[in-house]
Amino acid sequence: MPIADKLRQYLDRKHIIYDVHELPPFTSLLQASDAAGITAASVVKTVVLKDEVGLVMVVMLATHSLDVDALSKLLHRRMELASEAQIKQVFPDCVPRFVPPLGEPYGIRTIVDDALVACDGLYFSGGDASHLIQVNNKDFFNLLSNAWLAGNFSRAIGSYDDRDPAASGDAGGTGADIKKRIQSLKELPAMPEVARQIFELRANPLADVERLGKLVEQDPSLAAQVIRYARSPFFGYRGKVDSVNIAISRVLGFEMVMNLALGIASARPFKIPVIGPLGLNAFWRHATYSAALVQALGRELPQAVRPPAGMSYLAGLLHNMGHLLLGHLFKREFCMLNNAVSAHPGVPVVEQEMAMLGVEHGELGAWLMESWDMPEEIIVATREHHNPRYNGPHAVYAQLTLLADHMLKGHGIGDAPSHDLPVEIMAELGLEEIQIVMVMSRILEGCEGLNTMARNLAAA
Secondary structure: OOOHHHHHHHHOOOOOOOOOEOOOOOOHHHHHHHOOOOHHHHEEEEEEEOOOOEEEEEEEEEEEEEOOOHHHHHHHHOOOOOHHHHHHHHHHOOOHHOOOOOOOOHHHHHEEEEEHHHHOEEEOOOOOOOOOEEEEEEHHHHHHOOOEEEEEEEEOOHHHHOHHHHHHOOOOOHHHHHHHHHHOOOOOOOOOOOHHHHHHHHOOOOOOHHHHHHHOOOOOOOOOOOHHHHOOOOOOOOOOOHHHHHHHHHHOOOOHHHHHHHHHHHHOOOOOOOOOOOOHHHHHHHHHHHHHHHHHHHHOOOOOOOOOOHHHHHHHHOOOHHHHHHHOHHHHHHHHHHHHHHOOOOHHHHHHHHHOOOOOOOHHHHHHHHHHOOOOHHHHHHOOOOOOOOOHHHHHHHHHHHHHHHHOOOOOOOOOOOOOOOOOHHHOOOOOOHHHHHHHHHHOOOOOHHHHHHHHHHHH
């Protein structure tokens, strides 16, 4: 068998596209990288540790060495290297020195060095001394969805330390420093081209279903997402949805598809880790539920103050873009925050952001929305959705988003400080708790479709 049985079965079960590189027998992964003609900085190695609790797998770059003492302090456990006999017992289909860096199929806890986040393509052992597996970064972290991301427990070996000093854990990337670094950016990422075209169409009074359909169909991935969403049980459409035009005209409506496509196209280029409470999986789950809930809550408001359904949906979908921007521009700081939120779920996310970064994600997201000339309603919702006292222009969008976040928190979704519904916001909007609970119940009836959409968006 060319690679370890459990590894092969796990990759196939997860529908991962991978390449197997057969090499002359090697004695180290650095030697394997030379033989394969690839940079050693893209090769991943595994170190198996033990203590009285059991085994732990550490996944890191082959160009780095493990600081066991630093990791022990991080885990509050006294770790030491596992013996070959202990490794063989847990990984019977592998050579102990070349265990693949995937703990889940072997039932072992996995810790991943956050230095791997910046690597585009990754190579790792197939379980023996003659095969390397190649996967892309997104698939690799999808395989490690249950792992814990951490840093500052490894050091580069000699000349292999080619990391950007600005991305280093020793670069002072916290507090006032990170805020200065963000504020000193010359420019923010440009709006993706498809999103720009949709935004322009949105302002065109002659825009119609046919024009929108043709624009969405130019991007096959985007078109597939729109069709999948229209097929969702959430909308209860019993007919066949096999085109974007049918999705628009018979199920979702023009404005809904316009804002759905704009939101998806805007967020898709941002690359962040998929795992953790702030990772891509969690982002899209929160975004899809929040968009549906904000839109549904908006419909409960009196006609005189009811916001347009499409704008409400877009506010819910994009209000946490600040996390995508942080993870895209400052990978190491994002990983530190992601781990901190995971370790301290009872501490509000905004408090942890201000303590670690000196800036919170609402402000970051608002900077991005402003640079893209997004509607003021979206900028306000992005900047103020954690501020229950905001009562300025377009406050209804921030208030609905805040209310939705609190409601979702009670169902284990999102980053609100609590699941308690803010009485002052409900009074301001004229909503009763029973109304909100009933709306949430309707949203949960369509959870299968929303979960499917979130998974597809995270994997896109």
